[in-house]
Amino acid sequence: MDRNELLTQIKTIFIDILDNEELVIGETSTANNVDDWDSLTHIQLVVAIEKHFKIRFTSKEIQSWKNVGEMLTCIKNKGI
């Protein structure tokens, strides 16, 4: 999948989980600069992403992400 398309799909998941239609995210977005992205919604995001793409992350992978871009790279590396 093209990286931009992947970001678009990720954004749709973020909008749903964070319940924010106005949400703007990019590859440099982090929990520090996205409203309501806290530890609980992070779990919901990870679960929703795993379901959507039918993939599984490891806790090590998740802990390594510094921003949305690194999340995308991790997803891409799983063949998406």
Added chain:
Amino acid sequence: MNFELGNKFEECFVLSNEVYNGFIVVFKDKNPLHTNNQFAVNKGFKNKIMHGNILNGFLSYFIGECLPTKDVIIHSQEIQFKNAVYLNDELQFNAEIIGIYDSVNAIEFTYSFKNKEELIVAKGKIQIGLLK
């Protein structure tokens, strides 16, 4: 604690007077559908119907007390009410693990409540977290 996809759980719950009255005392919902037999009959039910959200209490009990670990927290749950529940109904509760998300220590269940006539009265999904 090991949970596996497909693990099944079951419980039996009775919607007793104690539960019904306790719910009303605590939450004050005395809507006539739940407290007035004639009102409920006029709306097409056999009798006054129980508050659907009592079933959420049973779900809370299942997650908090019936799983093989106490290190749990509910992340989210959804419930669909399919048929009315009446006072003293016995409900068969069944749950099955349909998702395990090791990366975030989360587990997803699907569940249903059935009455004595084998009618599903409610069903839904719950996601829980396993606390470290």
